[in-house]
Amino acid sequence: MSQREYHIVVLGSGGVGKSCLTAQFVQNVWIESYDPTIEDSYRKGIMVDGRHVVLEILDTAGTEQFTAMRELYMKTGQGFLLVFSITSMTSLHELAELREQIIRIKDDMRVPIVLVGNKSDLEEDRAVSRARAFAVSQSWGGCPYYETSARRRANVDEVFTDLCRQIILKDMKDAQVRDYDNPRRPHRNQRYPDRDSGGRTGRRTGEGSGRRRPKKKERCTIL
Numbered sequence: 001m002s003q004r005e006y007h008i009v010v011l012g013s014g015g016v017g018k019s020c021l022t023a024q025f026v027q028n029v030w031i032e033s034y035d036p037t038i039e040d041s042y043r044k045g046i047m048v049d050g051r052h053v054v055l056e057i058l059d060t061a062g063t064e065q066f067t068a069m070r071e072l073y074m075k076t077g078q079g080f081l082l083v084f085s086i087t088s089m090t091s092l093h094e095l096a097e098l099r100e101q102i103i104r105i106k107d108d109m110r111v112p113i114v115l116v117g118n119k120s121d122l123e124e125d126r127a128v129s130r131a132r133a134f135a136v137s138q139s140w141g142g143c144p145y146y147e148t149s150a151r152r153r154a155n156v157d158e159v160f161t162d163l164c165r166q167i168i169l170k171d172m173k174d175a176q177v178r179d180y181d182n183p184r185r186p187h188r189n190q191r192y193p194d195r196d197s198g199g200r201t202g203r204r205t206g207e208g209s210g211r212r213r214p215k216k217k218e219r220c221t222i223l
């Protein structure tokens with residue numbers, strides 16, 4: 001079974017719990033103290049739907065000063081956990097700009113993103129209603145919304161697994177498009193590999209080739 005490696009970036013304002021979530025997921029530890037992050041990276045292997053994948057997780061600084069660095073990890077990241085604290089409406093608002101920046105830098109509206117409302121154990125200090133956060137996730141193309149508690153280790157595995165699942169799905173769709181667009185590579189579902197004498201495996205276009213491909217525009221509609 002092939003092993004895939006995916007790059008995940010954890011983003012959000014300072015103090016919302018990015019490092020605590022990451023530490024719980026990777027090391028199963030709870031960190032009570034607050035030590036602002038500069039930048040940390042972790043690796044963890046997990047099983048997702050029967051596949052073994054390795055996650056390379058970048059825990060970023062909430063108080064970001066180096067925009068150039070941010071652009072770099074937004075380019076290399078394949079999936080993003082956008083974290084706010086349910087005790088701070090400002091921390092939710094600040095995510096909108098980050099999301100726009102991700103989409104702009106990657107030039108792709110379909111970037112895998114999970115919206116995470118952390119500190120769900122602090123219900124009495126809640127400043128962001130579930131409905132409000134869910135509405136935001138819907139306005140972001142229906143990305144998943146989870147409430148987590150790093151303190152109680154609630155929904156921690158779920159957010160990373162969901163994001164990973166989205167990345168895998170996108171990877172598969174992108175691979176399909178590449179297969180279609182690269183005439184030198186046979187399509188993985190090609191049914192008649194021996195039909196062309198001389199072992200040609202490229203795309204056939206002419207009348208009577210026996211296999212007609214949909215026009216490019218139609219392919220996009222399917223995806």
Ligand SMILES: Nc1nc2c(ncn2[C@@H]2O[C@H](COP(=O)(O)OP(=O)(O)OP(=O)(O)O)[C@@H](O)[C@H]2O)c(=O)[nH]1
Pocket residue numbers: 012013014015016017018019020021031032033034035036037038060061062063118119120121122148149150151152
């Ligand atoms: N009650 C509660 N406190 C939390 C939770 N997650 C984090 N905290 C606390 O919030 C503080 C900040 O947590 P961090 O994980 O360091 O926050 P961060 O988002 O990494 O902050 P920066 O590195 O500055 O961007 C710490 O004191 C944590 O103990 C949670 O789920 N519940």
Ligand SMILES: [Mg+2]
Pocket residue numbers: 018019020035036037059060061062
């Ligand atoms: Mg941190």
